[in-house]
């Protein structure tokens with residue numbers, strides 16, 4: 001088990017778009033597997049429900065999530081499965097995720113391990129379909145709704161170099177940025 005440091009706003013690495021992971025025989029290479037394992041440890045340690053690789057200083061398109069009580073439909077090849085899990089049994093690892101369908105609208109109060117002490121209401125799609133690879137390099141498709149859909153979109157923003165505060169109105173964002181600068185200055 002290894003815990004990684006979670007980068008905090010305004011670290012410039014949080015603003016960088018992450019790179020695609022190259023698929024190798026047998027899934028992804030050992031370096032990515034180690035990264036994922038450390039990211040999962042760090043997410044649980046920090047009590048987050050999601051974490052993106054660039055939050056821990058990696059430039060790879062990898063996200064991990066564990067949204068309690070989330071419902072989702074998963075498809076591996078031809079097998080579709082309806083899943084409902086409790087916290088800790090709901091781990092999702094997505095390599096190179098892409099949103100292929102999005103619909104509806106949902107406002108939810110979001111927070112972020114990289115923007116500590118701040119939450120704000122963000123508008124997102126309420127239902128999404130995401131495709132990517134799992135750690136074995138198998139294509140994984142997840143149909144998600146509600147909080148899980150929100151969490152996936154939040155993490156996918158991270159790997160595009162975007163924070164949830166970038167989705168707020170300019171006025172709201174400026175207020176939050178001023179607050180954050182003050183608290184950084186106080187440390």
Ligand SMILES: [Zn+2]
Pocket residue numbers: 111112113114154158
């Ligand atoms: Zn975040």
